[in-house]
Amino acid sequence: MSHIRILPPEISNRIAAGEVIERPASILKELLENSLDAGADNIKINIGNGGHKLVQVIDNGCGMNRDDALLSLEAHATSKIFNSADIDAIKTLGFRGEALPSIAAVSRFSILTRPSGNDEGTLISVHGGKIITVETAGCAQGTSISAKNIFFNMPARKKFLRTPQTERHHIQELTLLTALAYPEKSFELNIDGKQTIKVAGDGELLTRMRLLLGGETVSAMVPINYEEAGIRVYGYAARPGLSRSSRKEQRVFVNRRPVKSNTVYYGIRDGYHTQVMKGRFPPVALFIKLESSRVDVNVHPAKREVRFRESQLVGQIVAAAIRGALRNDRVIAVQPDKTSSSDENSTKNTPLQQPEPFFNNMSFVPETRASIGGLQKSPQETPFDFSRSDLFQGKKAGNKSQSLFEDDKDSIANTSLPVVADSTFKNLDIKGMLGKDFIITANSDGLVLIDINACQRRILFEQLINAGKTKNKGRQPLLIPVTTDISVSDRALLEKNIDYFEDLGFEIEHFGGNTFIINAIPTQFPQENIIGLIHRILDDLSESFSASPRTQMVQIAQAVCRQAVKISSLPKEGYRKLLDELAKTEMPYACPNGQPVMINISYSELNKRFAKK
Numbered sequence: 019m020s021h022i023r024i025l026p027p028e029i030s031n032r033i034a035a036g037e038v039i040e041r042p043a044s045i046l047k048e049l050l051e052n053s054l055d056a057g058a059d060n061i062k063i064n065i066g067n068g069g070h071k072l073v074q075v076i077d078n079g080c081g082m083n084r085d086d087a088l089l090s091l092e093a094h095a096t097s098k099i100f101n102s103a104d105i106d107a108i109k110t111l112g113f114r115g116e117a118l119p120s121i122a123a124v125s126r127f128s129i130l131t132r133p134s135g136n137d138e139g140t141l142i143s144v145h146g147g148k149i150i151t152v153e154t155a156g157c158a159q160g161t162s163i164s165a166k167n168i169f170f171n172m173p174a175r176k177k178f179l180r181t182p183q184t185e186r187h188h189i190q191e192l193t194l195l196t197a198l199a200y201p202e203k204s205f206e207l208n209i210d211g212k213q214t215i216k217v218a219g220d221g222e223l224l225t226r227m228r229l230l231l232g233g234e235t236v237s238a239m240v241p242i243n244y245e246e247a248g249i250r251v252y253g254y255a256a257r258p259g260l261s262r263s264s265r266k267e268q269r270v271f272v273n274r275r276p277v278k279s280n281t282v283y284y285g286i287r288d289g290y291h292t293q294v295m296k297g298r299f300p301p302v303a304l305f306i307k308l309e310s311s312r313v314d315v316n317v318h319p320a321k322r323e324v325r326f327r328e329s330q331l332v333g334q335i336v337a338a339a340i341r342g343a344l345r346n347d348r349v350i351a352v353q354p355d356k357t358s359s360s361d362e363n364s365t366k367n368t369p370l371q372q373p374e375p376f377f378n379n380m381s382f383v384p385e386t387r388a389s390i391g392g393l394q395k396s397p398q399e400t401p402f403d404f405s406r407s408d409l410f411q412g413k414k415a416g417n418k419s420q421s422l423f424e425d426d427k428d429s430i431a432n433t434s435l436p437v438v439a440d441s442t443f444k445n446l447d448i449k450g451m452l453g454k455d456f457i458i459t460a461n462s463d464g465l466v467l468i469d470i471n472a473c474q475r476r477i478l479f480e481q482l483i484n485a486g487k488t489k490n491k492g493r494q495p496l497l498i499p500v501t502t503d504i505s506v507s508d509r510a511l512l513e514k515n516i517d518y519f520e521d522l523g524f525e526i527e528h529f530g531g532n533t534f535i536i537n538a539i540p541t542q543f544p545q546e547n548i549i550g551l552i553h554r555i556l557d558d559l560s561e562s563f564s565a566s567p568r569t570q571m572v573q574i575a576q577a578v579c580r581q582a583v584k585i586s587s588l589p590k591e592g593y594r595k596l597l598d599e600l601a602k603t604e605m606p607y608a609c610p611n612g613q614p615v616m617i618n619i620s621y622s623e624l625n626k627r628f629a630k631k
Contacts, residue, residue, distance in 0.1 A: 042069020
C-alpha cells in the first residue's frame with residue numbers, strides 16, 4: 019500500500035493560505051493587486067475590526083463572467099501568465115493564481131462580479147473553501163470581494179493575529195503604499211465605518227504625497243529624475259537634515275510594485291553617504307522602472323521581496339540618482355509613470371510644480387554627525403536646559419509615590435546596574451567633566467561616572483509619568499500655536515494616543531484631515547523645533563504598538579524623553595542640583611530606555627587594573 023497520497027484541494031488550499039495569508043493586510047494586498055490588474059481606476063476598501071471581521075474591496079475593473087468567476091476559485095487558475103517564458107518577465111502584480119482560493123479557504127468569502135457588456139452579474143459564496151451558493155445577481159460593472167471572519171476554521175492560526183489596532187496600522191500602510199504607486203487612480207479606505215483615506219486619481223504624484231505623507235515632510239524633499247543603462251529612478255528624497263529613527267518612511271517601488279530590497283536600501287545609504295547620521299534614515303519615495311526581465315518578483319510567497327539580475331548596478335544607479343538630486347541646486351520635479359511598460363521614456367524630464375520651501379514655518383536644525391567618546395550625538399539640536407528653575411518641581415525626597423509602571427522596571431531588569439547606595443548620592447564629590455557626556459565623581463568606594471543624558475531622561479521621565487498619573491499637568495501654552503501636517507499613518511497613531519499626550523502636558527487639537535494644532539507643550543519640553551520633535555516621537559511610537567494603556571503611556575513618555583533631552587553645559591553647582599534631583603527618583607540607576615545612568619569603578623577594581631596587591 020502506498021504511503022504517498024495527493025492532498026485534497028481543501029487541505030492544499032489551507033496550506034497555501036498559510037504561506038500567502040499572513041494577516042488581514044495580506045488579504046487586502048492580494049485583492050488590491052487583482053483590482054489593479056483588472057484595470058480598475060476607482061477602488062473602495064471596507065475594513066471591520068482591523069480586518070478580523072471584514073476585508074472588502076470594491077472596484078470598477080473589467081469584471082468576470084460566471085465561468086471565469088468559478089474558475090478563479092481553483093488553485094493556480096490565472097489569466098496573467100500562460101507559459102514558462104512569462105514567469106521570467108512578469109508585467110502584472112499578481113500571477114500565481116493562489117490568492118482567491120487561499121483567501122476563500124480561511125474565511126467566509128463572497129464574490130460579486132459583472133463584466134462589461136453583460137446585463138447580469140454573478141454572486142458566489144464560499145465558506146472555508148466550500149462553495150455554498152452560485153447565483154445570478156444585479157450589480158455594477160466590476161468586482162466586489164468580501165472576506166469575513168478570517169481564520170474562523172483555523173482557531174490555532176487565529177490566535178496569532180495581532181490586535182485590531184495593529185492590524186489597522188498594517189492595512190493603512192498598505193493602502194498608502196498602493197495609493198502612492200498609482201496616483202492616477204482613486205482610493206477610499208473605510209475602517210469601522212470611518213473614512214480614513216480618500217484620494218482622487220488626478221495623476222499628480224506630488225499632490226498624492228502631500229495628502230498621504232504630510233506637507234511638512236514633502237516640503238523637505240527634493241525631486242529625483244535619473245536614468246542610466248535602461249534603469250530609471252524617479253520620485254522624491256529628503257534633504258539632509260530630515261531623517262527618521264527607522265526605515266519605515268523609506269518607501270520603494272519597483273515597476274510600481276511596493277517592495278523591500280536591501281539592494282535599494284544600500285543604494286539610498288550610499289547616496290547620502292556622510293550627510294546623514296549613523297542609525298538615521300532619510301524618508302524617500304523612490305520609484306525604479308526597468309525591464310521586467312531584469313527583476314525577479316517570484317522569490318517570496320507574498321511578493322514582498324524582489325531580486326535584481328544586476329543588483330550591484332541597480333544599487334549604484336540609485337546612489338547616483340540621490341547624489342545628483344541632492345547636489346543639484348535647480349531640480350525639476352517629474353511626473354509619475356502613468357504609461358504602460360511598453361512606453362519606457364514617455365515621462366522622462368516632464369516638468370511639474372516645484373516643491374514648497376523647506377520646512378515652512380518651522381525652526382529647522384540640521385543633524386550633524388559628531389562622535390564623542392564613541393557615542394553619536396547631534397550637538398546642533400536645541401539643548402534641553404536643566405538649569406531652569408521651573409524644571410525641578412517634582413516630588414520631594416522621602417515622599418515618593420507608589421512604584422512606576424512595571425513595564426518601566428522590566429525594561430531595565432537585565433541591565434547591569436552600578437553598586438551605589440542611595441545614601442551616597444549626597445556624598446558624591448564632583449571632580450569634573452569627561453568630554454561633554456559624563457560627570458566624574460568619587461565616593462569612599464571609588465570612581466563613579468554619570469551619564470548626563472541618561473540622568474536627565476530619568477528625571478524628566480518620572481516627572482512626566484507622575485504628572486500623567488496625578489493629572490497635575492505641567493503645561494506651557496504657546497504664544498503662537500504650531501500647525502503640523504502629518505502622514506496618514508501618523509495621524510491614526512496620534513488620534514489613538516491623543517489622550518495620553520494630553521495627560522503628559524500636551525494640548526493638541528485636530529484641525530481636520532491630517533492637520534493638527536499644538537497649543538501647549540509640557541513645561542520641560544523645548545519650544546524650538548516642536549514639529550520636528552513631535553515627528554520623531556511619533557516615529558518612536560510607530561515601532562512599538564501596545565494594547566495596554568498603562569504601557570502606552572510609558573512608551574510615549576519614553577519617546578518624549580529621548581527626543582526632548584539633549585546635553586547642555588552647566589556650571590558645577592548645576593550638576594550638583596542634577597544629582598540631587600536624580601536622588602529623588604524611584605529608579606535612579608537607569609534611564610527609562612534601560613541605559614545605565616552611572617557606573618561605579620571600585621578601588622579594588624582599579625588596584626587590579628594597576629596590578630596592585
